[in-house]
Amino acid sequence: MSSIEIIALALGALTIASALMVVLSMHPVRSVLYLILTFFLISANYVLLNAQFLAIVNIVVYAGAIMVLFLFVLMLLNLSKDNEPRASNIMKLAASLAAGALVIVLVAALKDAIYLPVVENVQGNSQGLVENLGQLLFTKYVLPFETSSVLFIAAMVGAVLLSKKEKQIID
């Protein structure tokens, strides 16, 4: 086993473990902290795959912006055990059955999976850098790139529409 494979295995195990801890830990703030850890570990996986720019963006957007929002919301909500909605036992049973079936399907699929041969990239280590990504985005993929701006405008208009205070509500 080469050193890269060992690192990849260790990183993968750590990522899965911390992702599990997000769901398993009882305290919401602790969950969020584990989530941040998960994001950092995912970024490390990206670096391992030669996607350096994606790794940085992942940290900036997810660990930076979105997690701060999460923490804010948690602190504003004042969560405690008493006001947490209780799920009935049937619900719990159904949820675990569904999730268990999903896990079985996924594991079975991964067991027999036929993987595509790995393509050596031409540009070597610099493949995932901003320069190459920008080249692609502004030439080959310019249409999806521009179309995503339509999505952002629509989302922005929607956000303003929803968050603007109405006169009727004030009085």
Added chain:
Amino acid sequence: MLALIILFLTALVTLFVGFAKKPLLTLSLSVLGLLGTAAALICQWYHPSDFLSSYEGVNMDGFAILFSLVAIIFTILIIFSGFEQFKSRLDHTADYIGLLIFSLFGAIVMVSFQDMFMFFLGLEILSIPIYVMAGARKDDPLSSESSLKYFITGAFATGILLFGIAWLYGATGTFKIYEIQQFFMEAEQISSLAYVGLLFILSAFLFKIGAAPFHFWSPDVYDGAPAPVTGFMAAVVKLGAFGAFIKLFTIAFSELYDFWMPALTFLAILTMFVGNLSAIRQVRFKRLLAYSSIAHVGYSLITMVVLTNNSALNLWYYLFSYGFATIALITVQMIVNDREDRIEAFKGLGRANPFVGFVAVVALLALAGVPPLMGFFGKFLIFADAISQNPALIAVALLNSGIGIFYYLRTVIVILQKPGVDNEIEQSEFKTTPLQLIVLGICVLAMLFGGGLLMVH
């Protein structure tokens, strides 16, 4: 391509014209833009041209043009019929119309995509404005609830979809739908990753079109959302989602037909029964429409189960006829304007306002599939196409149509009844606006004479 640009500019102009606070100006500009988009699409039909030849992500072929034109017609009708409601919030009239146009943009991208990037972007552009619009009545808790419910379940479905696309990419190594088809044709053995990816994508689609067992959001969301938005969801969003559905499954997954056909057969039957049996017990009109839309999704799925050369056209025609009937009913619902949206409130509509009552009756009969209305021809095309291959499925579908006729006719009877003196429900005035009358007129003409379209194709 030109059509998409015109549409985007229309949405922007609509938003900015909103500052003038002249609703009629906003309305006329936006409708003008939509008509321009339709004209560009028709030009594209006669003179196909590639705007951006280096990237094959979008292809405005005949299929895309037909679906897009119908989506544009529906959007114009909904903007007309909802204008009275939009106008009541003068600050936001333009935002409402602009968001609907943005959503239409997504629908057009969704029927013209050629690879997964554009497909995903189209889906998001289609959905996000609708999440917002469902919660447009901010002082109404039901509306906010429906918006949040739609957003959370919809975002979850999007996550599932992306996960599925990732698995599919792992199996095939490409995002383009024709290359995926090619890959499956040439592969000696198909990787199990592809099957899992297909299942994930399938469930995301079933959520978007509101098929059982992924339908639980739709009655609540249809009920809580403002009426024009409900109409938009039933007509345009469904059209876009179904267009993408049939495109993806008949092109990219055509080789895996034997794998997804049995699943879809079962789901189609389940959807029809869930929709029709639940609709019987409804007392609220918009919930009735929601369950009837679930039932109609079941009928539409038959076109996918039994794939023939005509499937896409049959589906198009069916959604076309369904959209007209639903928009007419939503408009009637806005005219009745009962606060609690009871079906009982329709009592006496036929006598108080004969034209509106007539349109409502025609629309209900069209949904039930009574000849010679357009809805009948839609059902007839689907059933006639499928009966030789899968007679059992058609038998089930006919049985379901029978159940459907029961609750549609019950509503028709309510409309035709005399306004009772003894009931406590106070009679509303059934106020109509000229624009709503235009919408009703167009819808009733389409439903009565839409069968003539069959002569053309």
